[in-house]
Amino acid sequence: MELAMAGALASPPSCRAFSYIHSSSSASTGRALPSFPSKNVTKISSKNFFCSKFDDFSTVARRAPSRVKQLVMRRIVATQETQARDEKKDAGFRSKNPQETNVVIVGATGYIGKFVVKEVVKRGYNVISVAREKSGIGGKSGKEQTQEELQGATVCFSEVTDAKTLENALRETTQSVDVVISCLASRTGGVKDSWLIDYQATRNSLDAGRALGATHFVLLSAICVQKPLLEFQKAKLKFEEELMSTGEGFTYSIVRPTAFFKSLGGQVESVKGGGPYVMFGDGALSACKPISEADLxxxxxxxxxxxxxxxxxxxxGGPGKALTPLEQGTMLFEIVGKEPxxxxxxxxxMDFVIGILDFLVKIFPNLEDSAEFGKIGRYYAAESMLVLDPKTGQYDADATPSYGKDTLENFFRKVVREGMAGQELGDQAVFK
Known part of the structure; x- marks a missing residue:
């Protein structure tokens, strides 16, 4: 009887309309107990208890025997603990404290990767940064310099282009992985390099992470994959499609940023020194909402x-309105105090040059990358780095989300004062 009563009292709120009625009360008072239609009465015990769905739960809680109250509390606590365990299981790593969450970052020594490592470390996560033994622009950074740049993270030296090597290196570094963040990107945009890095190395990172238990993947992609005309865009898009079809129990976030500040700062020194600002067409062929490395x-x-x-x-994208090259140049001249x-x-x-290179590639295949570089330059000159409306085929600045607080104007002012140190374009100067 007591167990039945405890179970009833510990039921969900919709079932907690009970009244404790002692059958002997009618004998002691000489009055008949209230009668209830049989369909509204739940018989807890043929001897002692009846429950009506019209009655108040608190009445039962106050008048129930102490033994029943104890059983009720045990049942409630057990139910809450079970629910908490189920919720934690469903949440996975998201229910952990940051310091208990293992986050692997590949592409950690790249332009954006270094800032991602710094930010994730600052938030308290246990970061494993994957880097080559010779990293940075031109492979100038050795192990010691890389470890210095990635302070707060455990550095795992490995080649991301070899799947087994990467998995083994991670196993030697950590017992498990919760999240993988990929900041990998081809340095040049060349045909083979694009497929090796933007697709295969990124795929290797996904597979290695999953082998160690990862259940979430954050991909740094690019907004330009909306209109894939270039090899690196096609490679990125192929991986995106595979990531989105990974299957149940695995989640992803695909981040497609607009232009980076550094890609727009290449002419600051020239303009500062009295040179002209070079742009294609009338300077209004394209527009972007650039975002800083820290905000991204x-x-x-x-x-x-x-x-x-x-x-x-x-x-x-970053804060503020979308800017055309003409507007960017005008802003820069105002900052340096010179006549535009x-x-x-x-x-x-550019179309003429690309046409010649495409013809020469048929004769000299080793010019394949040169032809691709020309196409990349042409793409960025004419295509906006904004959300593309699939219905109209037009770029939409208003539909492009903004994030952060760093503005291009402040970036230009800083570069005018301090130069481009830390913002070097390196191999990407070919097309950014």
Whole structure:
């Protein structure tokens, strides 16, 4: 009887309309007990208890025997503990403290990767940064310098282009992985390099992470994959498609940023020295909402646990309005205090050069990358780094989300004062 009563009292709220009625009360008072229609009465014990769905739970709780109360509390506590365990299991790593969460970052020594490592470490996660023994622009950084740059993280030296080597290196570094963040990107945009890094190395990172238990993958992609005309875009898009079809129990966040500040700072020194600002067409062929490396790193770190970013493609730009090259150049001249002086290059010039290179590639296959570089330059000159409306085929600045607080104007001012130290374009100067 007591167990039955305890079970009834510990039931969900919709079942807690009970009244404790002692059958002997009618004998002691000489009054008949209230009668209830049989369909509204639940018989807990033929001897002592009846429950009506019209009655109040608190009445039962006050009048129930102490033994029943103890059983009720035990039942409630056990139910709460079971629910908590189930919720924690469903949440996976997101229910852990950051210091208990193992986050692997590949591409950790790249332009954005270094800032992502710094941000994720700052948030308290246990970070494992994957780097080559010779990293950085031109492979100039050795192990010691790399470890110095990635302070706060455990550095795992490995080649991401070899799947087994990467998995073994991670196993030697950590027992398990919760999240993988990929900041990998081809340095040149060349045909073979694009497929080796933007697709295969990124795929290796996914497979190695899953082999060690990872259940979430954050991919730094690019907004330009919306209109894939270039090899690196096609390689990125192929991996995105595979990531999105990984299967149940595995989640992803695909981050597609607009232009980076450094890609727009290449002419600052020239303009500062009195040179012209070079642009294609009338300077209004394209526009972008550039984002700083620090703001982008913060957004990527948000993707580790934010539920509203799970299993989504996330285009992201910086604060403020979209800017054309003409507006960027005008802003730069105002900052340096010089009269605007522009050189406008017809876009057809690039089309002519690309046509010649495409012809020569048929004769000299080793010119394949040169032809691709020309196409990359032409793409960035004419295509906006904004969300592309699939219905209209037009770029939409208003539909491109903004994040962060760093502005291009402040970046230009800083570069005018301090130069481009730390913002070197390296191999990417070919097309950015």
């Amino acid at each position: 790193a913060s957004f990527i770190a948000d993707c580790i646990v934010d539920k509203d970013k799970i299993n989504k493609v996330l285009p992201i 002086k522009f050189i406008k290059v017809p876009i057809q010039v």
